[in-house]
Amino acid sequence: MTPALEVAHLSKTFAARRGPFGLLGRRVVRAVEDVSFTVEASRTLALVGESGCGKTTIGRMVVRLAIPNAGSITVEGEDFTRLSGEALRRKRQRVQMVFQDPFACLNARMTAEAIVAEPLVNFGLGDAATRRRRVRQLFDQVGLPQTFLDRLPHHMSGGQRQRLGIARALAAKPAVIVADEAVAALDVSIRSQILNLLKDLQRETGVAYLFISHDLSVVRYLADEIAVMYLGRIVEKGPVRSVFDTPAHPYTQALIGAIPASHPRERRRRALLDGEVPSAAALPIGCPFRTRCPLATDICSREPPPLVTVRHGHAAACHHIHANEMTTGGTTT
Amino acid sequence: MIAYVLGRLLAAIPVLSAVAAFVFLLLSLVPGDPAVVIAGDLATPEQVEAIRRSLALDRPLVERFVTWLGHMLTGDFGNSLFSGIAVSELIVQRIEPTLVLALMTIVIAVTVAVPLGLVSAYHPTGIVARLTMAGAVLGFSLPVFVVAFGLVYVFALGLGWFPVQSYVPLSEGLAGTLHSLVLPAVAVSFLYIALIARVTRAAVLEVLREDYVRTAHAKGLAARLILTRHVLRNAAVPVITIIGIGFAALLGGVVVTETVFSIPGLGRLTADSILRRDYPVVQALILLFSTVYVAVNLAVDIAYVLVDPRIRY
Amino acid sequence: MAITVSSDSTGRGLARGRSLAARTVRFVAHRPVLAVSSGILLLFVAVALLSPWLAGDPGTLNPPRRLKPPSATQWFGTDHVGRSVFDRTLWGARISLGVGFAVAITTTVVGVLVGIVAGYFRLADTVIMRAMDAVMAIPAILLAIALVALVGSSPLVIVTAISVPEIPRMARMVRASVLVLREQAYVEAAITCGGRVHSILLRHILPGAAGPILVQATYVFASAMILEAILSFLGAGTPPNVPSWGNMMAEGRQYLQLAPWILGFPALGLALVVLSVNLLGDVWRDMLDPSLAPSAAGVTR
Amino acid sequence: APAAAESVLRVRPFGDLKQIDPVITSDYMVRNHGYMVYDTLFALDEVMQIKPQMLERWQVSPDGLVYTFVLRDKLAFHNGTPVTAADVVASLERWGKRDGLGQQLMALTKSLTANDDRTVTLALTQPWGLVLEALGKPSSNVPFIMPAGIAKTPADTAITDATGSGPFIMKREEWVPGSKVVYVRNPNYVPRGEPPSGLAGGKTAKVDRVEWRYIPDAQTALNALQAGEIDIFEEVPPDFLPMLKGNAKIRTAPQDTMGMQMVFRMNTLVPPFNNPKVRQAIRYMIDQEMFAQAYVMDPTLYKNCPSFYMCSSPYFTDAGWVKPDLAKAKKLIVESGYDGTPVVVLHATESGPTNTFSLVAEQLMRDIGLKVEPQAMDWGTLVGRRASKATVDKGGWSLFMSGPTGADMMDPAGHLGLRSNCDKAWFGWPCDEEIEKLRAEFSLATDLQKKKELAKAIQLRAVEVGPYWPAAQLYLVRAMRSNVEGAPKAAVPVYWNISLK
Amino acid sequence: MTAPLLKVEDLTISLASDGGSLPLVKSLSFEIAAGETLCLVGESGCGKSLTALAIIGLLNRRIMRASGGGIFFEGRDLLSADAEAMRRLRGDRLAMVFQEPMTSLNPVQQVGRQISEVIVEHRGTSEREAEREAVRLLDLVRIPDAARRARDFPHQLSGGMRQRVMIAMALALRPALLIADEPTTALDVTIQAQVLALMDELRREFGTALLLITHDLGVVAEMADRVLVLYAGRAVEEAPVEQLFDQPTHPYTRGLLDAIRQLLKPDIERLAEIPGTVPVPAKLDRGCSFAERCGLAMPICGEKRPVLGPRGSRHSAACWLGHLPVEQPA
Numbered sequence A: 001m002t003p004a005l006e007v008a009h010l011s012k013t014f015a016a017r018r019g020p021f022g023l024l025g026r027r028v029v030r031a032v033e034d035v036s037f038t039v040e041a042s043r044t045l046a047l048v049g050e051s052g053c054g055k056t057t058i059g060r061m062v063v064r065l066a067i068p069n070a071g072s073i074t075v076e077g078e079d080f081t082r083l084s085g086e087a088l089r090r091k092r093q094r095v096q097m098v099f100q101d102p103f104a105c106l107n108a109r110m111t112a113e114a115i116v117a118e119p120l121v122n123f124g125l126g127d128a129a130t131r132r133r134r135v136r137q138l139f140d141q142v143g144l145p146q147t148f149l150d151r152l153p154h155h156m157s158g159g160q161r162q163r164l165g166i167a168r169a170l171a172a173k174p175a176v177i178v179a180d181e182a183v184a185a186l187d188v189s190i191r192s193q194i195l196n197l198l199k200d201l202q203r204e205t206g207v208a209y210l211f212i213s214h215d216l217s218v219v220r221y222l223a224d225e226i227a228v229m230y231l232g233r234i235v236e237k238g239p240v241r242s243v244f245d246t247p248a249h250p251y252t253q254a255l256i257g258a259i260p261a262s263h264p265r266e267r268r269r270r271a272l273l274d275g276e277v278p279s280a281a282a283l284p285i286g287c288p289f290r291t292r293c294p295l296a297t298d299i300c301s302r303e304p305p306p307l308v309t310v311r312h313g314h315a316a317a318c319h320h321i322h323a324n325e326m327t328t329g330g331t332t333t
Numbered sequence B: 001m002i003a004y005v006l007g008r009l010l011a012a013i014p015v016l017s018a019v020a021a022f023v024f025l026l027l028s029l030v031p032g033d034p035a036v037v038i039a040g041d042l043a044t045p046e047q048v049e050a051i052r053r054s055l056a057l058d059r060p061l062v063e064r065f066v067t068w069l070g071h072m073l074t075g076d077f078g079n080s081l082f083s084g085i086a087v088s089e090l091i092v093q094r095i096e097p098t099l100v101l102a103l104m105t106i107v108i109a110v111t112v113a114v115p116l117g118l119v120s121a122y123h124p125t126g127i128v129a130r131l132t133m134a135g136a137v138l139g140f141s142l143p144v145f146v147v148a149f150g151l152v153y154v155f156a157l158g159l160g161w162f163p164v165q166s167y168v169p170l171s172e173g174l175a176g177t178l179h180s181l182v183l184p185a186v187a188v189s190f191l192y193i194a195l196i197a198r199v200t201r202a203a204v205l206e207v208l209r210e211d212y213v214r215t216a217h218a219k220g221l222a223a224r225l226i227l228t229r230h231v232l233r234n235a236a237v238p239v240i241t242i243i244g245i246g247f248a249a250l251l252g253g254v255v256v257t258e259t260v261f262s263i264p265g266l267g268r269l270t271a272d273s274i275l276r277r278d279y280p281v282v283q284a285l286i287l288l289f290s291t292v293y294v295a296v297n298l299a300v301d302i303a304y305v306l307v308d309p310r311i312r313y
Numbered sequence C: 001m002a003i004t005v006s007s008d009s010t011g012r013g014l015a016r017g018r019s020l021a022a023r024t025v026r027f028v029a030h031r032p033v034l035a036v037s038s039g040i041l042l043l044f045v046a047v048a049l050l051s052p053w054l055a056g057d058p059g060t061l062n063p064p065r066r067l068k069p070p071s072a073t074q075w076f077g078t079d080h081v082g083r084s085v086f087d088r089t090l091w092g093a094r095i096s097l098g099v100g101f102a103v104a105i106t107t108t109v110v111g112v113l114v115g116i117v118a119g120y121f122r123l124a125d126t127v128i129m130r131a132m133d134a135v136m137a138i139p140a141i142l143l144a145i146a147l148v149a150l151v152g153s154s155p156l157v158i159v160t161a162i163s164v165p166e167i168p169r170m171a172r173m174v175r176a177s178v179l180v181l182r183e184q185a186y187v188e189a190a191i192t193c194g195g196r197v198h199s200i201l202l203r204h205i206l207p208g209a210a211g212p213i214l215v216q217a218t219y220v221f222a223s224a225m226i227l228e229a230i231l232s233f234l235g236a237g238t239p240p241n242v243p244s245w246g247n248m249m250a251e252g253r254q255y256l257q258l259a260p261w262i263l264g265f266p267a268l269g270l271a272l273v274v275l276s277v278n279l280l281g282d283v284w285r286d287m288l289d290p291s292l293a294p295s296a297a298g299v300t301r
Numbered sequence D: 001a002p003a004a005a006e007s008v009l010r011v012r013p014f015g016d017l018k019q020i021d022p023v024i025t026s027d028y029m030v031r032n033h034g035y036m037v038y039d040t041l042f043a044l045d046e047v048m049q050i051k052p053q054m055l056e057r058w059q060v061s062p063d064g065l066v067y068t069f070v071l072r073d074k075l076a077f078h079n080g081t082p083v084t085a086a087d088v089v090a091s092l093e094r095w096g097k098r099d100g101l102g103q104q105l106m107a108l109t110k111s112l113t114a115n116d117d118r119t120v121t122l123a124l125t126q127p128w129g130l131v132l133e134a135l136g137k138p139s140s141n142v143p144f145i146m147p148a149g150i151a152k153t154p155a156d157t158a159i160t161d162a163t164g165s166g167p168f169i170m171k172r173e174e175w176v177p178g179s180k181v182v183y184v185r186n187p188n189y190v191p192r193g194e195p196p197s198g199l200a201g202g203k204t205a206k207v208d209r210v211e212w213r214y215i216p217d218a219q220t221a222l223n224a225l226q227a228g229e230i231d232i233f234e235e236v237p238p239d240f241l242p243m244l245k246g247n248a249k250i251r252t253a254p255q256d257t258m259g260m261q262m263v264f265r266m267n268t269l270v271p272p273f274n275n276p277k278v279r280q281a282i283r284y285m286i287d288q289e290m291f292a293q294a295y296v297m298d299p300t301l302y303k304n305c306p307s308f309y310m311c312s313s314p315y316f317t318d319a320g321w322v323k324p325d326l327a328k329a330k331k332l333i334v335e336s337g338y339d340g341t342p343v344v345v346l347h348a349t350e351s352g353p354t355n356t357f358s359l360v361a362e363q364l365m366r367d368i369g370l371k372v373e374p375q376a377m378d379w380g381t382l383v384g385r386r387a388s389k390a391t392v393d394k395g396g397w398s399l400f401m402s403g404p405t406g407a408d409m410m411d412p413a414g415h416l417g418l419r420s421n422c423d424k425a426w427f428g429w430p431c432d433e434e435i436e437k438l439r440a441e442f443s444l445a446t447d448l449q450k451k452k453e454l455a456k457a458i459q460l461r462a463v464e465v466g467p468y469w470p471a472a473q474l475y476l477v478r479a480m481r482s483n484v485e486g487a488p489k490a491a492v493p494v495y496w497n498i499s500l501k
Numbered sequence E: 001m002t003a004p005l006l007k008v009e010d011l012t013i014s015l016a017s018d019g020g021s022l023p024l025v026k027s028l029s030f031e032i033a034a035g036e037t038l039c040l041v042g043e044s045g046c047g048k049s050l051t052a053l054a055i056i057g058l059l060n061r062r063i064m065r066a067s068g069g070g071i072f073f074e075g076r077d078l079l080s081a082d083a084e085a086m087r088r089l090r091g092d093r094l095a096m097v098f099q100e101p102m103t104s105l106n107p108v109q110q111v112g113r114q115i116s117e118v119i120v121e122h123r124g125t126s127e128r129e130a131e132r133e134a135v136r137l138l139d140l141v142r143i144p145d146a147a148r149r150a151r152d153f154p155h156q157l158s159g160g161m162r163q164r165v166m167i168a169m170a171l172a173l174r175p176a177l178l179i180a181d182e183p184t185t186a187l188d189v190t191i192q193a194q195v196l197a198l199m200d201e202l203r204r205e206f207g208t209a210l211l212l213i214t215h216d217l218g219v220v221a222e223m224a225d226r227v228l229v230l231y232a233g234r235a236v237e238e239a240p241v242e243q244l245f246d247q248p249t250h251p252y253t254r255g256l257l258d259a260i261r262q263l264l265k266p267d268i269e270r271l272a273e274i275p276g277t278v279p280v281p282a283k284l285d286r287g288c289s290f291a292e293r294c295g296l297a298m299p300i301c302g303e304k305r306p307v308l309g310p311r312g313s314r315h316s317a318a319c320w321l322g323h324l325p326v327e328q329p330a
């Protein structure tokens, strides 16, 4: 079976111009560096990591809003990066995105109904009546009352807008959904509904999710696999269980360690990561994480660590994997 | 970006060539010929024919175009068919008043219109908004000669502050020049104020509802600062566009104003030359205007990037 | 699905009836400005259409009664050859409004098309906008004279000669807004939703640019009427015996002091029409403004 | 810039000086410019007598075949070189190639030679009564005397050097076509001893500088005059005159002694005006009073002049003239078998009498049953269009209105509108052997009584064939600040002898 | 106890439209003392953001009205304060982090400038100095390479970075009250922890009071002193944080806590949900607004609206079940 989404050796740099017309020079930000992963149909890959490490950029490349500098993106066996024109447009139906910003991505002049109906109209899915029905169904599914059909995004709260974005992504029944912080603005009860919905849909339609999130508990609930990114690279990748239970990379460990308490009594001063976060514009030689890594040694400042398999399906990029392998019991202690 | 600018400058060559050829063609279509005008009302047909020959106007169109192009490439724009004065000299004589008038007008217009537009967007039901609207309607619908007449009547004939007409060249002192152009500049800027203020208002209304304006308020910035620093800059692209368009049009000459105030500018030179079919002058002028438009448009496009970093070409 | 939605009949029912038309009616009812300005505009359109029945022959000269001020018999006075300013103003509405609307619509439609395409596609920008640069510099006067020579004088020629140099200006204005708007996140979202280029341009980008476009259009509308006079003067416009507001104002200019009514009445007509068009533009803009939109009322009751 | 002590006369001329060759063009502005910088051999005085101007003396042989002209002493061009007989010869030859009378003169000339520096001999092949009329011609084209070097320029190529020997020197570098022409006093000019009279007599430049400021807009010019920014305003639109009445600082005076004749010019080559009957109908249609009144209300400013000649002309006669009669005109149209071919009017819309007269003409023609198709245009287009001899459906024309100065309408010989030599005639190309024969006789006649009879005969013939119709005579007015003194009463507005108080 | 820093009394926010006015937030009262952290939690769309906007005085005046007893900040009623007085307070004593980090930044101004601006405005320092301070603040919120990033435009930053810029802006002048509307949704947990620590530091050092709006009960657990639970525009429960986690009284609160707890359990197949959705505001006239979705609803719930009543010291809830013994959550 061809995987729903296959990303190979994806790289993206941004040349940020400094000063008007770049007269003060350019700064090249390496936002994504040689990233590869595969998401099978009916599976969910969670992308987690440092803020600014390139998750959104990957998502944007996957839906082809950004053109990668290198690498390929294959959707259901078809190279997405090669398509253009009408073929590309048609193919877009298979890959939809929930945007990180629930307001900027909604046209302020369109009613909620028109927003959700847009992919249906564009991809010619169903006649007007079917579309009306489908939009209403989607509103129900994401928990938006039908009275909101005529509302403009301006008149909705953050969570309501986010649900609108989700409904739109679901509308065309795509094969792959890139969900960029799709549930961040939702309260826990709605979030539960949405997460269940996503799972149900996956079961029903076989949709694959590329799920970008900072909320590790959500990731653990929803994802099958997880990829941890740091400064544009994947530093650890593996089945959710394996990664949560036995994180191999020190950054992953720090992430898991930093999950907030679930009860006020459990508050404590966590061991926050110290050290400078290096700039994506001036990556250090060797391991990008070494500036903050408690285990860093000489080799880390010389050679970038390769992604090596730790155990079945679980790989990490660290020179000190074995020294570091610990069997922390997961999230809460 | 530098590459972009260079590209645009290079692109000016085909643009100007196309304009040159097109104008040549247009002129050949236009009835009436300069020989007839030169000969005057009483001339007989043979006399006209003889003049036409002496001006080489009897040559085929293509031949004339090629000859003209050849001369032009060597920097020779020819002589006026009438006065015999070199076209370049004629244009140099006329460019100064036009340039000063255009600058003055646009400065007046922008300094008045932009604040008006801002305020009338910010207080859409306030007195400023209503007055601006009324002014804009008058600015759009009153021909400039009516405005000019009113100004002259009050400020020149009545109060005697400014001259009724005429232009004092820069060589006689900047103050005199500016003084002589106050009324014309105000008269033309009336329309421009209307246009710029309305565009500013429209663009600003669009921006005012953005979240970052709310952020600016949340920072406790004074309204004036919010409007100028945050709102205006985000609304600037259409405003700059209309200013650019207006400025280019002003440089292209404002015939009526120049006529009414008797200013020897490019606008009247253009109109007169067209009307008397002074081909070399018309051609050179239109090429000049094309160059101006190309330059102003390029400047405007560069300005976009300066005000809005998201814009790219 | 586990989510059971509270079915909420009253709210739905209300919302469903809220079609654009219904919203518009409701909107109009609440806005006297809209009513007044569309009233004025309709009145003028009616005058223009009905002028053959409302007014006498606008071409009849009567030298002995030239330059007479408004009076009971001649409501608007007479002009420099003794023609009735009233008759001419009424008849003038025909040409003027016709030219104004035709030019405004032509300019806007073509300018918007050119502008959005140029603003959206880089290649089109380089090619089309350079062509526009070239067109911009051709004086309307020259074009008009040439066109008349080529095809004879007709309303089409007037409209063309005035529109052609205006189109690049409109296009630049549209393009400017598009350059900004095409970088907006919602446009990207629309692309991923499979929006065809035209729908992205027309549905997502154009409404955001509507404000300045509308202003420009009303300006073109007014200036076309004034320009028409200049063209008539050059023979490109209407025949000298057919009045237009522009024509009348141009002729009345010499008599501004002596007989201000010659210029005054057509100018008043023009101002009223421009005012109502401007007000309508504003109201329309307000209707389009999502932050003020009445759809918030969708939750009322 | 003028120094403070300089006296400057600021004039708003009626038009723009587009060019400076008074021979190549008949443009009146160029003519007026010519009077500033050039001098003439003869000139017309206030009472229409031709007087020597550059000449010390002249004589004609008893057989009327040889004319000898002796130049005054100390005549010099602006560049200092003396005016010689050779200059005169060259200038007259060039003029003779273009001017109507000049051409006639040259046709009869056996030789034109410079005997010495100051003497010119003109030998004719037969006696001609109009030699002085030609050389003292007040209006276009005036036989101005220019340096031989310049006068050698082919008559079809415009000269660009304004060096002459007249009372003023043109400041070429201050000339801004379309805006300003500057003349300064010619310090070396030696005026004649006689008192000034019309274009003749002593010409003294009494101001240091004359500036022609072309103010295209009449309203602006009026304002400028009221504000004292100009001293003289040529061709005041008659409707402005009442506004100047009460102003003590401004007075008005006739601009020239001749006035102008409005001309209703028909194209006699193509239908409908190729039909003499239709032209006869027009003859009954034209009501000069009505035409004039549509333009001027003040009866002193126009004249219903029942003649092809100006009322001030010695040849004036109302022989053969009819009273306007619209009913008769209508009848004649019906009789003419008019087939509905549209009368295409080249309607120049530039303000002024032409526009108004066209409007009136159109209305009257409609009233008598002609189909009228006015085509608005600028004067530049008009002069181009009127050269076409095509029928109206092929871009031709039927009618235009024009207003030549009275000087061109004084006598049959120089008469612009009466010329009926077919192709060579003025636009409209009337063709009538009889008229031409009478005109030739007129030219050769030397006796005034004989001439008057011939002029009457020509008029009688012309009313039958209708080469054109006069549509009223108008007088132009110029307004000046009350401190302007000494403006000559002449056939042409000139600026010598004027001083500022 | 000292006088509270902020006291909101009987605040009602209603939507004015051509059809009348519709309350979205109803009779809300709460207070915050200096140095205290109050967390506002509640269903999406229940009016949290509107409340925040009302406090800082930035509701869209043309369609929204805030009315009621008053909003007293440092003893002064903000509802009746004049525009200039409000302006002086905002950004200085009263700062807010908006929920929409992307659209809340000016797209055409460098982010450093956007931060320094507020310093210049209220402190009158030189541009230079303020810019240095801006870089320092960006560094504090853990933006790498802060000096260079300060010169970036918002579109060049990632979502989390923009959010941190917003936070830096709000912290710039160490306000007396910081309103943070979901400030950390785009931050990964390590950065989030650092940013929260930063706010906490501010609170301890300068006595800044914090009104924190969040959906993340983890953040609540970490930060809150007290928690106010809103439902459909009304306060339904208010309690010190430990009490709330230990003894949630209102069924809605319990639902929320259940939802988060089960997510923490490994290997759950399906999350339990609170059935139904928030009813539209218009229908809230009678009875308890939560009744339709409440598993414990009684007949009275549909008829009479419960008022906020005490449930122990500093703990109150609005529920007819208030007096029934509450089970400890599992």
Ligand SMILES: Nc1ncnc2c1ncn2[C@@H]1O[C@H](COP(=O)(O)OP(=O)(O)OP(=O)(O)O)[C@@H](O)[C@H]1O
Pocket (backbone or CB within 6 Å): A154, A155, A156, A157, A158, A159, A160, A185, A187, C296, C299, E015, E024, E043, E044, E045, E046, E047, E048, E049, E050, E051, E063, E099
């Ligand atoms: N301009 C408006 N017109 C109409 N209704 C509005 C408007 N703004 C907000 N609302 C409604 O008011 C309610 C409260 O909105 P608010 O933004 O305060 O919610 P919130 O509690 O912040 O939710 P979230 O957690 O989703 O951000 C929502 O139901 C929303 O639909």
Ligand SMILES: Nc1ncnc2c1ncn2[C@@H]1O[C@H](COP(=O)(O)OP(=O)(O)OP(=O)(O)O)[C@@H](O)[C@H]1O
Pocket (backbone or CB within 6 Å): A014, A015, A016, A029, A030, A031, A050, A051, A052, A053, A054, A055, A056, A057, A058, A100, A280, E155, E156, E157, E158, E159, E160, E161, E186, E187, E188
């Ligand atoms: N248009 C752009 N121009 C320049 N740099 C950019 C641009 N877009 C993104 N970047 C840079 O690329 C890097 C990755 O950004 P991205 O938005 O992918 O991060 P992210 O992982 O989604 O972060 P977050 O969790 O904060 O949303 C950042 O350093 C960002 O500054």
Ligand SMILES: [Mg+2]
Pocket (backbone or CB within 6 Å): A055, A056, A057, A100, A180, E158, E159, E160
């Ligand atoms: Mg992101």
Ligand SMILES: [Mg+2]
Pocket (backbone or CB within 6 Å): A157, A158, A159, E048, E049, E050, E099, E181
């Ligand atoms: Mg909110």
